[in-house]
Amino acid sequence: MARYWLLKSEPFKYSWDDLNAEGEGTWDGVRNHRAKNNLQAMEVGDQAFFYHSREGLEIVGICEVSEAGLTDPTDETGKWAAVKVVPKTKLPNPVTLKQIKAEPALEDCELVRQSRLSVAEIKPEEWSVIMSLAGVN
DNA sequence: GCCAACGTTGGC
């Protein structure tokens, strides 16, 4: 069964629009062990929210893992992981961090608990809560 | 192996 994730990016480095312009993006440059573990746990077909950090502070779209289990091409030691993603859906209503924090059902998600984690897991029930906030059925 | 100092991330 597919799992759900949240991918964080600073929009002035790599935004949702950049991903759409490219059609497929490689998620690399992660240098955090917990985030790396999450990357390695991803499988092709898993869905992930695309979150804009520092600017925007909202979930703007949904992408899907198109290649999993890659080695980070930006790292010479070969120790870090990467995946490839393709954009799927732009959210009708972007879900802001403020909304997420105001929602009791989401207070335990990794995004809230560990705000500096760049790749976080989203539980299925949390996924559906966010989807309804986003106006997606 | 502990922990203080330092660097980085990210919300505000």
Next chain:
DNA sequence: GCCAACGTTGGC
């Protein structure tokens, strides 16, 4: 731009 949270480094 500030600072809190977290990760990493390095002295002991």
